[in-house]
Amino acid sequence: MPELPEVEVTRRSFADRIAGAQVRALQLGKPLRWPLGCDPAELAGRQVRSVARRGKYLLVHLDEGLLLVHLGMSGSLQFATSLPPRGVHDHFELQTSQGMLRLHDPRRFGAVVYASSLDDARALKLLGGLGVEPLEAGFDPLSFHRALQLRRSAIKQVLLAGDIVVGVGNIYASEALFMSGIRPTLRADRLSKPRAARLHAAIVQVLQRAVALGGSTLRDFSSAEGQSGYFQLDAMVYGREGLPCRVCGTPIQAIRQGQRSTFLCPACQKK
DNA sequence: AGATGTCCCTGGAAGC
DNA sequence: TGCTTCCAGGGACATC
Structure with missing residues:
Protein backbone atom coordinates (compact mmCIF):
# COMPACT_ATOMS: atom_id res chain seq x y z
CA MET A 1 0.00 0.00 0.00
CA PRO A 2 1.33 3.41 -0.78
CA GLU A 3 2.68 5.17 2.28
CA LEU A 4 4.55 8.46 2.27
CA PRO A 5 7.83 6.90 1.11
CA GLU A 6 6.19 5.21 -1.83
CA VAL A 7 4.32 8.33 -2.80
CA GLU A 8 7.61 10.20 -2.73
CA VAL A 9 9.36 7.53 -4.78
CA THR A 10 6.48 7.58 -7.26
CA ARG A 11 6.78 11.34 -7.51
CA ARG A 12 10.48 11.17 -8.24
CA SER A 13 9.88 8.51 -10.88
CA PHE A 14 7.98 10.82 -13.21
CA ALA A 15 8.19 14.43 -12.02
CA ASP A 16 11.07 15.38 -14.33
CA ARG A 17 9.71 13.47 -17.29
CA ILE A 18 6.26 15.08 -17.19
CA ALA A 19 7.42 18.63 -16.47
CA GLY A 20 6.73 20.89 -19.43
CA ALA A 21 4.26 18.50 -21.06
CA GLN A 22 1.11 19.80 -22.66
CA VAL A 23 -2.16 18.13 -21.66
CA ARG A 24 -3.98 16.67 -24.63
CA ALA A 25 -6.87 14.86 -22.99
CA LEU A 26 -8.09 13.47 -19.72
CA GLN A 27 -10.00 10.22 -19.44
CA LEU A 28 -11.86 8.84 -16.47
CA GLY A 29 -12.94 5.31 -15.57
CA LYS A 30 -15.22 4.45 -12.68
CA PRO A 31 -15.77 7.08 -10.00
CA LEU A 32 -12.96 7.44 -7.50
CA ARG A 33 -13.33 8.62 -3.94
CA TRP A 34 -14.21 12.19 -4.90
CA PRO A 35 -15.28 13.70 -8.20
CA LEU A 36 -12.68 15.48 -10.29
CA GLY A 37 -14.48 18.75 -9.79
CA CYS A 38 -14.09 20.20 -13.26
CA ASP A 39 -14.92 19.42 -16.86
CA PRO A 40 -12.09 17.15 -18.11
CA ALA A 41 -12.15 18.93 -21.47
CA GLU A 42 -11.19 22.19 -19.73
CA LEU A 43 -7.72 20.88 -19.00
CA ALA A 44 -6.72 20.24 -22.58
CA GLY A 45 -4.00 22.60 -23.68
CA ARG A 46 -2.67 23.32 -20.21
CA GLN A 47 0.94 22.73 -19.36
CA VAL A 48 2.33 20.59 -16.54
CA ARG A 49 4.73 22.70 -14.50
CA SER A 50 5.94 20.40 -11.72
CA VAL A 51 4.95 17.57 -9.42
CA ALA A 52 5.18 18.16 -5.68
CA ARG A 53 4.07 16.16 -2.65
CA ARG A 54 2.24 17.12 0.54
CA GLY A 55 1.69 14.24 2.94
CA LYS A 56 0.41 11.44 0.77
CA TYR A 57 -0.97 13.77 -1.87
CA LEU A 58 0.82 14.39 -5.14
CA LEU A 59 0.30 17.89 -6.49
CA VAL A 60 0.49 18.08 -10.25
CA HIS A 61 0.89 21.81 -10.84
CA LEU A 62 -0.39 23.11 -14.16
CA ASP A 63 0.19 26.54 -15.66
CA GLU A 64 -3.32 27.19 -14.40
CA GLY A 65 -4.64 25.15 -11.48
CA LEU A 66 -3.43 21.80 -10.16
CA LEU A 67 -4.46 18.19 -9.76
CA LEU A 68 -4.36 16.61 -6.31
CA VAL A 69 -3.71 12.91 -6.64
CA HIS A 70 -4.12 10.45 -3.76
CA LEU A 71 -3.29 6.78 -4.23
CA GLY A 72 -5.59 5.55 -1.48
CA MET A 73 -4.51 2.10 -0.49
CA SER A 74 -4.43 0.24 -3.77
CA GLY A 75 -3.51 2.97 -6.22
CA SER A 76 -0.41 3.18 -8.36
CA LEU A 77 0.69 5.60 -11.04
CA GLN A 78 2.38 4.82 -14.31
CA PHE A 79 3.90 7.32 -16.67
CA ALA A 80 5.04 6.14 -20.09
CA THR A 81 5.07 7.24 -23.70
CA SER A 82 2.79 4.37 -24.50
CA LEU A 83 0.68 2.10 -22.36
CA PRO A 84 -1.57 -0.87 -23.09
CA PRO A 85 -5.29 -0.09 -23.46
CA ARG A 86 -6.97 1.02 -20.26
CA GLY A 87 -8.09 -1.87 -18.06
CA VAL A 88 -11.08 -2.11 -15.74
CA HIS A 89 -9.13 -0.71 -12.81
CA ASP A 90 -7.53 2.20 -14.63
CA HIS A 91 -9.71 5.08 -13.51
CA PHE A 92 -7.77 8.15 -14.53
CA GLU A 93 -5.52 8.92 -17.43
CA LEU A 94 -3.85 12.16 -18.41
CA GLN A 95 -2.64 12.14 -21.98
CA THR A 96 0.17 14.60 -22.56
CA SER A 97 2.68 15.51 -25.21
CA GLN A 98 5.34 13.67 -23.21
CA GLY A 99 3.45 10.55 -22.19
CA MET A 100 0.44 9.14 -20.42
CA LEU A 101 -0.06 9.36 -16.68
CA ARG A 102 -2.36 6.59 -15.54
CA LEU A 103 -3.87 5.75 -12.15
CA HIS A 104 -4.53 2.07 -11.54
CA ASP A 105 -6.66 1.62 -8.43
CA PRO A 106 -8.72 -1.54 -7.92
CA ARG A 107 -10.27 -0.46 -4.62
CA ARG A 108 -10.90 3.12 -5.67
CA PHE A 109 -9.91 4.66 -2.35
CA GLY A 110 -7.76 6.97 -4.38
CA ALA A 111 -8.77 10.30 -5.85
CA VAL A 112 -7.86 12.93 -8.40
CA VAL A 113 -9.23 16.36 -7.60
CA TYR A 114 -8.83 19.56 -9.56
CA ALA A 115 -8.28 22.82 -7.70
CA SER A 116 -7.78 26.24 -9.23
CA SER A 117 -4.99 27.00 -6.75
CA LEU A 118 -3.63 25.94 -3.38
CA ASP A 119 -5.87 28.56 -1.78
CA ASP A 120 -8.92 27.13 -3.49
CA ALA A 121 -11.51 25.78 -1.05
CA ARG A 122 -11.15 22.28 -2.49
CA ALA A 123 -7.41 22.26 -1.95
CA LEU A 124 -7.68 23.75 1.50
CA LYS A 125 -10.22 21.15 2.54
CA LEU A 126 -7.82 18.34 1.66
CA LEU A 127 -4.49 19.88 2.60
CA GLY A 128 -5.42 22.52 5.16
CA GLY A 129 -5.51 20.29 8.23
CA LEU A 130 -2.33 18.38 7.53
CA GLY A 131 0.50 18.31 10.05
CA VAL A 132 4.15 18.99 9.35
CA GLU A 133 6.25 17.01 6.89
CA PRO A 134 8.24 14.43 8.84
CA LEU A 135 11.33 14.70 6.65
CA GLU A 136 11.53 18.47 6.70
CA ALA A 137 12.94 20.92 9.20
CA GLY A 138 9.55 21.84 10.65
CA PHE A 139 9.44 18.45 12.35
CA ASP A 140 11.57 18.87 15.45
C1' DA B 1 -12.22 21.95 20.62
C1' DG B 2 -10.91 16.89 20.86
C1' DA B 3 -12.30 12.11 20.85
C1' DT B 4 -14.65 8.39 18.75
C1' DG B 5 -17.12 5.69 15.38
C1' DT B 6 -18.69 4.99 10.56
C1' DC B 7 -18.22 4.75 5.87
C1' DC B 8 -16.24 4.32 1.29
C1' DC B 9 -14.33 -0.15 -2.05
C1' DT B 10 -12.71 -4.64 -3.71
C1' DG B 11 -9.79 -8.75 -3.75
C1' DG B 12 -7.97 -12.24 -1.19
C1' DA B 13 -8.14 -15.19 2.78
C1' DA B 14 -10.55 -17.67 6.03
C1' DG B 15 -14.59 -20.03 7.64
C1' DC B 16 -18.69 -22.86 6.94
C1' DT C 1 -16.32 -26.99 -4.26
C1' DG C 2 -18.90 -22.81 -3.52
C1' DC C 3 -20.82 -19.81 -0.75
C1' DT C 4 -20.51 -16.03 3.00
C1' DT C 5 -17.88 -13.18 6.07
C1' DC C 6 -14.03 -10.66 7.38
C1' DC C 7 -10.21 -7.79 6.73
C1' DA C 8 -6.89 -4.37 4.87
C1' DG C 9 -6.11 0.75 4.40
C1' DG C 10 -6.56 6.79 4.66
C1' DG C 11 -9.22 10.22 5.74
C1' DA C 12 -13.63 12.91 5.54
C1' DC C 13 -17.51 13.31 8.08
C1' DA C 14 -21.06 12.96 11.85
C1' DT C 15 -21.87 12.74 16.55
C1' DC C 16 -21.04 13.28 21.37
Missing part, protein backbone atom coordinates in the same frame (compact mmCIF):
# COMPACT_ATOMS: atom_id res chain seq x y z
CA PRO A 141 11.52 17.05 18.81
CA LEU A 142 10.49 20.01 20.93
CA SER A 143 7.47 21.14 18.96
CA PHE A 144 6.49 17.49 18.50
CA HIS A 145 6.50 17.03 22.26
CA ARG A 146 4.57 20.26 22.73
CA ALA A 147 1.90 19.14 20.25
CA LEU A 148 1.58 15.74 21.95
CA GLN A 149 0.99 17.45 25.29
CA LEU A 150 -2.37 18.69 24.00
CA ARG A 151 -3.69 15.26 23.11
CA ARG A 152 -5.23 12.70 25.43
CA SER A 153 -5.84 9.81 23.08
CA ALA A 154 -3.48 6.92 22.49
CA ILE A 155 -0.19 7.89 20.91
CA LYS A 156 -0.70 5.46 18.02
CA GLN A 157 -3.99 7.10 17.08
CA VAL A 158 -2.55 10.56 17.41
CA LEU A 159 0.20 9.61 14.97
CA LEU A 160 -2.33 8.19 12.51
CA ALA A 161 -4.55 11.25 12.67
CA GLY A 162 -1.95 13.15 10.65
CA ASP A 163 -2.72 16.57 12.05
CA ILE A 164 0.53 16.76 14.01
CA VAL A 165 2.80 15.00 11.56
CA VAL A 166 1.82 13.53 8.18
CA GLY A 167 2.88 10.32 6.53
CA VAL A 168 2.94 7.97 9.51
CA GLY A 169 0.52 5.29 8.35
CA ASN A 170 -0.60 2.19 10.16
CA ILE A 171 2.57 0.26 9.41
CA TYR A 172 5.08 2.95 10.30
CA ALA A 173 3.21 3.93 13.44
CA SER A 174 3.63 0.41 14.87
CA GLU A 175 7.24 0.26 13.73
CA ALA A 176 8.26 3.65 15.10
CA LEU A 177 6.62 2.93 18.45
CA PHE A 178 8.47 -0.37 18.66
CA MET A 179 11.77 1.29 17.77
CA SER A 180 11.29 3.81 20.53
CA GLY A 181 10.03 1.29 23.10
CA ILE A 182 6.69 3.03 23.59
CA ARG A 183 3.42 1.23 24.19
CA PRO A 184 0.93 2.23 21.46
CA THR A 185 -1.91 2.65 23.95
CA LEU A 186 -0.05 5.24 26.05
CA ARG A 187 -1.82 8.59 26.17
CA ALA A 188 0.02 11.07 23.97
CA ASP A 189 0.21 13.67 26.72
CA ARG A 190 1.97 11.19 29.01
CA LEU A 191 5.11 11.04 26.88
CA SER A 192 8.05 12.69 28.56
CA LYS A 193 10.21 15.04 26.56
CA PRO A 194 13.01 12.46 26.12
CA ARG A 195 10.57 9.76 25.05
CA ALA A 196 8.92 12.10 22.58
CA ALA A 197 12.37 12.88 21.22
CA ARG A 198 13.08 9.19 20.84
CA LEU A 199 9.79 8.68 19.00
CA HIS A 200 10.57 11.66 16.79
CA ALA A 201 13.92 10.14 15.86
CA ALA A 202 12.32 6.76 15.16
CA ILE A 203 9.73 8.28 12.83
CA VAL A 204 12.39 10.12 10.86
CA GLN A 205 14.58 7.05 10.71
CA VAL A 206 11.88 4.61 9.64
CA LEU A 207 10.55 6.92 6.93
CA GLN A 208 13.98 7.88 5.63
CA ARG A 209 14.99 4.29 5.43
CA ALA A 210 11.79 3.39 3.60
CA VAL A 211 12.36 6.14 1.04
CA ALA A 212 15.89 4.85 0.49
CA LEU A 213 14.74 1.24 0.18
CA GLY A 214 11.69 2.22 -1.86
CA GLY A 215 13.95 3.55 -4.54
CA SER A 216 15.57 0.22 -5.08
CA THR A 217 12.56 -1.99 -4.51
CA LEU A 218 9.81 -0.15 -6.31
CA ARG A 219 10.92 -1.87 -9.50
CA ASP A 220 10.36 -5.28 -7.93
CA PHE A 221 7.20 -3.91 -6.44
CA SER A 222 5.57 -3.08 -9.74
CA SER A 223 6.50 -6.39 -11.26
CA ALA A 224 5.73 -8.32 -8.09
CA GLU A 225 2.40 -9.73 -7.06
CA GLY A 226 0.10 -8.07 -4.57
CA GLN A 227 1.26 -6.07 -1.64
CA SER A 228 4.40 -7.89 -0.51
CA GLY A 229 6.30 -4.63 -0.59
CA TYR A 230 9.78 -3.93 0.64
CA PHE A 231 8.62 -3.20 4.13
CA GLN A 232 7.16 -6.63 4.82
CA LEU A 233 10.62 -8.12 4.49
CA ASP A 234 12.06 -6.40 7.51
CA ALA A 235 9.15 -5.24 9.64
CA MET A 236 9.97 -5.60 13.31
CA VAL A 237 6.38 -5.96 14.50
CA TYR A 238 3.88 -5.15 11.75
CA GLY A 239 2.04 -8.27 10.56
CA ARG A 240 4.07 -10.49 12.90
CA GLU A 241 1.41 -11.52 15.43
CA GLY A 242 2.53 -14.59 17.37
CA LEU A 243 6.02 -14.56 15.88
CA PRO A 244 8.98 -14.02 18.19
CA CYS A 245 10.14 -10.44 18.69
CA ARG A 246 13.31 -9.92 16.71
CA VAL A 247 14.92 -8.32 19.76
CA CYS A 248 13.81 -10.40 22.76
CA GLY A 249 11.89 -13.38 21.40
CA THR A 250 8.61 -12.57 23.16
CA PRO A 251 5.62 -13.30 20.90
CA ILE A 252 4.38 -10.19 19.09
CA GLN A 253 0.86 -9.10 20.06
CA ALA A 254 -1.87 -7.68 17.86
CA ILE A 255 -4.50 -5.35 19.32
CA ARG A 256 -7.20 -3.11 17.81
CA GLN A 257 -7.18 0.64 18.19
CA GLY A 258 -9.88 2.63 16.48
CA GLN A 259 -10.75 -0.20 14.08
CA ARG A 260 -7.10 -0.55 13.10
CA SER A 261 -4.66 -3.27 13.95
CA THR A 262 -1.64 -2.40 16.03
CA PHE A 263 1.33 -4.69 16.56
CA LEU A 264 3.65 -4.53 19.54
CA CYS A 265 6.13 -6.44 21.65
CA PRO A 266 4.73 -6.55 25.19
CA ALA A 267 8.22 -6.88 26.63
CA CYS A 268 10.09 -4.24 24.62
CA GLN A 269 7.19 -1.77 24.85
CA LYS A 270 6.26 -1.98 28.52
CA LYS A 271 4.98 1.55 28.99
Whole structure:
Protein backbone atom coordinates (compact mmCIF):
# COMPACT_ATOMS: atom_id res chain seq x y z
CA MET A 1 0.00 0.00 0.00
CA PRO A 2 1.33 3.41 -0.78
CA GLU A 3 2.68 5.17 2.28
CA LEU A 4 4.55 8.46 2.27
CA PRO A 5 7.83 6.90 1.11
CA GLU A 6 6.19 5.21 -1.83
CA VAL A 7 4.32 8.33 -2.80
CA GLU A 8 7.61 10.20 -2.73
CA VAL A 9 9.36 7.53 -4.78
CA THR A 10 6.48 7.58 -7.26
CA ARG A 11 6.78 11.34 -7.51
CA ARG A 12 10.48 11.17 -8.24
CA SER A 13 9.88 8.51 -10.88
CA PHE A 14 7.98 10.82 -13.21
CA ALA A 15 8.19 14.43 -12.02
CA ASP A 16 11.07 15.38 -14.33
CA ARG A 17 9.71 13.47 -17.29
CA ILE A 18 6.26 15.08 -17.19
CA ALA A 19 7.42 18.63 -16.47
CA GLY A 20 6.73 20.89 -19.43
CA ALA A 21 4.26 18.50 -21.06
CA GLN A 22 1.11 19.80 -22.66
CA VAL A 23 -2.16 18.13 -21.66
CA ARG A 24 -3.98 16.67 -24.63
CA ALA A 25 -6.87 14.86 -22.99
CA LEU A 26 -8.09 13.47 -19.72
CA GLN A 27 -10.00 10.22 -19.44
CA LEU A 28 -11.86 8.84 -16.47
CA GLY A 29 -12.94 5.31 -15.57
CA LYS A 30 -15.22 4.45 -12.68
CA PRO A 31 -15.77 7.08 -10.00
CA LEU A 32 -12.96 7.44 -7.50
CA ARG A 33 -13.33 8.62 -3.94
CA TRP A 34 -14.21 12.19 -4.90
CA PRO A 35 -15.28 13.70 -8.20
CA LEU A 36 -12.68 15.48 -10.29
CA GLY A 37 -14.48 18.75 -9.79
CA CYS A 38 -14.09 20.20 -13.26
CA ASP A 39 -14.92 19.42 -16.86
CA PRO A 40 -12.09 17.15 -18.11
CA ALA A 41 -12.15 18.93 -21.47
CA GLU A 42 -11.19 22.19 -19.73
CA LEU A 43 -7.72 20.88 -19.00
CA ALA A 44 -6.72 20.24 -22.58
CA GLY A 45 -4.00 22.60 -23.68
CA ARG A 46 -2.67 23.32 -20.21
CA GLN A 47 0.94 22.73 -19.36
CA VAL A 48 2.33 20.59 -16.54
CA ARG A 49 4.73 22.70 -14.50
CA SER A 50 5.94 20.40 -11.72
CA VAL A 51 4.95 17.57 -9.42
CA ALA A 52 5.18 18.16 -5.68
CA ARG A 53 4.07 16.16 -2.65
CA ARG A 54 2.24 17.12 0.54
CA GLY A 55 1.69 14.24 2.94
CA LYS A 56 0.41 11.44 0.77
CA TYR A 57 -0.97 13.77 -1.87
CA LEU A 58 0.82 14.39 -5.14
CA LEU A 59 0.30 17.89 -6.49
CA VAL A 60 0.49 18.08 -10.25
CA HIS A 61 0.89 21.81 -10.84
CA LEU A 62 -0.39 23.11 -14.16
CA ASP A 63 0.19 26.54 -15.66
CA GLU A 64 -3.32 27.19 -14.40
CA GLY A 65 -4.64 25.15 -11.48
CA LEU A 66 -3.43 21.80 -10.16
CA LEU A 67 -4.46 18.19 -9.76
CA LEU A 68 -4.36 16.61 -6.31
CA VAL A 69 -3.71 12.91 -6.64
CA HIS A 70 -4.12 10.45 -3.76
CA LEU A 71 -3.29 6.78 -4.23
CA GLY A 72 -5.59 5.55 -1.48
CA MET A 73 -4.51 2.10 -0.49
CA SER A 74 -4.43 0.24 -3.77
CA GLY A 75 -3.51 2.97 -6.22
CA SER A 76 -0.41 3.18 -8.36
CA LEU A 77 0.69 5.60 -11.04
CA GLN A 78 2.38 4.82 -14.31
CA PHE A 79 3.90 7.32 -16.67
CA ALA A 80 5.04 6.14 -20.09
CA THR A 81 5.07 7.24 -23.70
CA SER A 82 2.79 4.37 -24.50
CA LEU A 83 0.68 2.10 -22.36
CA PRO A 84 -1.57 -0.87 -23.09
CA PRO A 85 -5.29 -0.09 -23.46
CA ARG A 86 -6.97 1.02 -20.26
CA GLY A 87 -8.09 -1.87 -18.06
CA VAL A 88 -11.08 -2.11 -15.74
CA HIS A 89 -9.13 -0.71 -12.81
CA ASP A 90 -7.53 2.20 -14.63
CA HIS A 91 -9.71 5.08 -13.51
CA PHE A 92 -7.77 8.15 -14.53
CA GLU A 93 -5.52 8.92 -17.43
CA LEU A 94 -3.85 12.16 -18.41
CA GLN A 95 -2.64 12.14 -21.98
CA THR A 96 0.17 14.60 -22.56
CA SER A 97 2.68 15.51 -25.21
CA GLN A 98 5.34 13.67 -23.21
CA GLY A 99 3.45 10.55 -22.19
CA MET A 100 0.44 9.14 -20.42
CA LEU A 101 -0.06 9.36 -16.68
CA ARG A 102 -2.36 6.59 -15.54
CA LEU A 103 -3.87 5.75 -12.15
CA HIS A 104 -4.53 2.07 -11.54
CA ASP A 105 -6.66 1.62 -8.43
CA PRO A 106 -8.72 -1.54 -7.92
CA ARG A 107 -10.27 -0.46 -4.62
CA ARG A 108 -10.90 3.12 -5.67
CA PHE A 109 -9.91 4.66 -2.35
CA GLY A 110 -7.76 6.97 -4.38
CA ALA A 111 -8.77 10.30 -5.85
CA VAL A 112 -7.86 12.93 -8.40
CA VAL A 113 -9.23 16.36 -7.60
CA TYR A 114 -8.83 19.56 -9.56
CA ALA A 115 -8.28 22.82 -7.70
CA SER A 116 -7.78 26.24 -9.23
CA SER A 117 -4.99 27.00 -6.75
CA LEU A 118 -3.63 25.94 -3.38
CA ASP A 119 -5.87 28.56 -1.78
CA ASP A 120 -8.92 27.13 -3.49
CA ALA A 121 -11.51 25.78 -1.05
CA ARG A 122 -11.15 22.28 -2.49
CA ALA A 123 -7.41 22.26 -1.95
CA LEU A 124 -7.68 23.75 1.50
CA LYS A 125 -10.22 21.15 2.54
CA LEU A 126 -7.82 18.34 1.66
CA LEU A 127 -4.49 19.88 2.60
CA GLY A 128 -5.42 22.52 5.16
CA GLY A 129 -5.51 20.29 8.23
CA LEU A 130 -2.33 18.38 7.53
CA GLY A 131 0.50 18.31 10.05
CA VAL A 132 4.15 18.99 9.35
CA GLU A 133 6.25 17.01 6.89
CA PRO A 134 8.24 14.43 8.84
CA LEU A 135 11.33 14.70 6.65
CA GLU A 136 11.53 18.47 6.70
CA ALA A 137 12.94 20.92 9.20
CA GLY A 138 9.55 21.84 10.65
CA PHE A 139 9.44 18.45 12.35
CA ASP A 140 11.57 18.87 15.45
CA PRO A 141 11.52 17.05 18.81
CA LEU A 142 10.49 20.01 20.93
CA SER A 143 7.47 21.14 18.96
CA PHE A 144 6.49 17.49 18.50
CA HIS A 145 6.50 17.03 22.26
CA ARG A 146 4.57 20.26 22.73
CA ALA A 147 1.90 19.14 20.25
CA LEU A 148 1.58 15.74 21.95
CA GLN A 149 0.99 17.45 25.29
CA LEU A 150 -2.37 18.69 24.00
CA ARG A 151 -3.69 15.26 23.11
CA ARG A 152 -5.23 12.70 25.43
CA SER A 153 -5.84 9.81 23.08
CA ALA A 154 -3.48 6.92 22.49
CA ILE A 155 -0.19 7.89 20.91
CA LYS A 156 -0.70 5.46 18.02
CA GLN A 157 -3.99 7.10 17.08
CA VAL A 158 -2.55 10.56 17.41
CA LEU A 159 0.20 9.61 14.97
CA LEU A 160 -2.33 8.19 12.51
CA ALA A 161 -4.55 11.25 12.67
CA GLY A 162 -1.95 13.15 10.65
CA ASP A 163 -2.72 16.57 12.05
CA ILE A 164 0.53 16.76 14.01
CA VAL A 165 2.80 15.00 11.56
CA VAL A 166 1.82 13.53 8.18
CA GLY A 167 2.88 10.32 6.53
CA VAL A 168 2.94 7.97 9.51
CA GLY A 169 0.52 5.29 8.35
CA ASN A 170 -0.60 2.19 10.16
CA ILE A 171 2.57 0.26 9.41
CA TYR A 172 5.08 2.95 10.30
CA ALA A 173 3.21 3.93 13.44
CA SER A 174 3.63 0.41 14.87
CA GLU A 175 7.24 0.26 13.73
CA ALA A 176 8.26 3.65 15.10
CA LEU A 177 6.62 2.93 18.45
CA PHE A 178 8.47 -0.37 18.66
CA MET A 179 11.77 1.29 17.77
CA SER A 180 11.29 3.81 20.53
CA GLY A 181 10.03 1.29 23.10
CA ILE A 182 6.69 3.03 23.59
CA ARG A 183 3.42 1.23 24.19
CA PRO A 184 0.93 2.23 21.46
CA THR A 185 -1.91 2.65 23.95
CA LEU A 186 -0.05 5.24 26.05
CA ARG A 187 -1.82 8.59 26.17
CA ALA A 188 0.02 11.07 23.97
CA ASP A 189 0.21 13.67 26.72
CA ARG A 190 1.97 11.19 29.01
CA LEU A 191 5.11 11.04 26.88
CA SER A 192 8.05 12.69 28.56
CA LYS A 193 10.21 15.04 26.56
CA PRO A 194 13.01 12.46 26.12
CA ARG A 195 10.57 9.76 25.05
CA ALA A 196 8.92 12.10 22.58
CA ALA A 197 12.37 12.88 21.22
CA ARG A 198 13.08 9.19 20.84
CA LEU A 199 9.79 8.68 19.00
CA HIS A 200 10.57 11.66 16.79
CA ALA A 201 13.92 10.14 15.86
CA ALA A 202 12.32 6.76 15.16
CA ILE A 203 9.73 8.28 12.83
CA VAL A 204 12.39 10.12 10.86
CA GLN A 205 14.58 7.05 10.71
CA VAL A 206 11.88 4.61 9.64
CA LEU A 207 10.55 6.92 6.93
CA GLN A 208 13.98 7.88 5.63
CA ARG A 209 14.99 4.29 5.43
CA ALA A 210 11.79 3.39 3.60
CA VAL A 211 12.36 6.14 1.04
CA ALA A 212 15.89 4.85 0.49
CA LEU A 213 14.74 1.24 0.18
CA GLY A 214 11.69 2.22 -1.86
CA GLY A 215 13.95 3.55 -4.54
CA SER A 216 15.57 0.22 -5.08
CA THR A 217 12.56 -1.99 -4.51
CA LEU A 218 9.81 -0.15 -6.31
CA ARG A 219 10.92 -1.87 -9.50
CA ASP A 220 10.36 -5.28 -7.93
CA PHE A 221 7.20 -3.91 -6.44
CA SER A 222 5.57 -3.08 -9.74
CA SER A 223 6.50 -6.39 -11.26
CA ALA A 224 5.73 -8.32 -8.09
CA GLU A 225 2.40 -9.73 -7.06
CA GLY A 226 0.10 -8.07 -4.57
CA GLN A 227 1.26 -6.07 -1.64
CA SER A 228 4.40 -7.89 -0.51
CA GLY A 229 6.30 -4.63 -0.59
CA TYR A 230 9.78 -3.93 0.64
CA PHE A 231 8.62 -3.20 4.13
CA GLN A 232 7.16 -6.63 4.82
CA LEU A 233 10.62 -8.12 4.49
CA ASP A 234 12.06 -6.40 7.51
CA ALA A 235 9.15 -5.24 9.64
CA MET A 236 9.97 -5.60 13.31
CA VAL A 237 6.38 -5.96 14.50
CA TYR A 238 3.88 -5.15 11.75
CA GLY A 239 2.04 -8.27 10.56
CA ARG A 240 4.07 -10.49 12.90
CA GLU A 241 1.41 -11.52 15.43
CA GLY A 242 2.53 -14.59 17.37
CA LEU A 243 6.02 -14.56 15.88
CA PRO A 244 8.98 -14.02 18.19
CA CYS A 245 10.14 -10.44 18.69
CA ARG A 246 13.31 -9.92 16.71
CA VAL A 247 14.92 -8.32 19.76
CA CYS A 248 13.81 -10.40 22.76
CA GLY A 249 11.89 -13.38 21.40
CA THR A 250 8.61 -12.57 23.16
CA PRO A 251 5.62 -13.30 20.90
CA ILE A 252 4.38 -10.19 19.09
CA GLN A 253 0.86 -9.10 20.06
CA ALA A 254 -1.87 -7.68 17.86
CA ILE A 255 -4.50 -5.35 19.32
CA ARG A 256 -7.20 -3.11 17.81
CA GLN A 257 -7.18 0.64 18.19
CA GLY A 258 -9.88 2.63 16.48
CA GLN A 259 -10.75 -0.20 14.08
CA ARG A 260 -7.10 -0.55 13.10
CA SER A 261 -4.66 -3.27 13.95
CA THR A 262 -1.64 -2.40 16.03
CA PHE A 263 1.33 -4.69 16.56
CA LEU A 264 3.65 -4.53 19.54
CA CYS A 265 6.13 -6.44 21.65
CA PRO A 266 4.73 -6.55 25.19
CA ALA A 267 8.22 -6.88 26.63
CA CYS A 268 10.09 -4.24 24.62
CA GLN A 269 7.19 -1.77 24.85
CA LYS A 270 6.26 -1.98 28.52
CA LYS A 271 4.98 1.55 28.99
C1' DA B 1 -12.22 21.95 20.62
C1' DG B 2 -10.91 16.89 20.86
C1' DA B 3 -12.30 12.11 20.85
C1' DT B 4 -14.65 8.39 18.75
C1' DG B 5 -17.12 5.69 15.38
C1' DT B 6 -18.69 4.99 10.56
C1' DC B 7 -18.22 4.75 5.87
C1' DC B 8 -16.24 4.32 1.29
C1' DC B 9 -14.33 -0.15 -2.05
C1' DT B 10 -12.71 -4.64 -3.71
C1' DG B 11 -9.79 -8.75 -3.75
C1' DG B 12 -7.97 -12.24 -1.19
C1' DA B 13 -8.14 -15.19 2.78
C1' DA B 14 -10.55 -17.67 6.03
C1' DG B 15 -14.59 -20.03 7.64
C1' DC B 16 -18.69 -22.86 6.94
C1' DT C 1 -16.32 -26.99 -4.26
C1' DG C 2 -18.90 -22.81 -3.52
C1' DC C 3 -20.82 -19.81 -0.75
C1' DT C 4 -20.51 -16.03 3.00
C1' DT C 5 -17.88 -13.18 6.07
C1' DC C 6 -14.03 -10.66 7.38
C1' DC C 7 -10.21 -7.79 6.73
C1' DA C 8 -6.89 -4.37 4.87
C1' DG C 9 -6.11 0.75 4.40
C1' DG C 10 -6.56 6.79 4.66
C1' DG C 11 -9.22 10.22 5.74
C1' DA C 12 -13.63 12.91 5.54
C1' DC C 13 -17.51 13.31 8.08
C1' DA C 14 -21.06 12.96 11.85
C1' DT C 15 -21.87 12.74 16.55
C1' DC C 16 -21.04 13.28 21.37
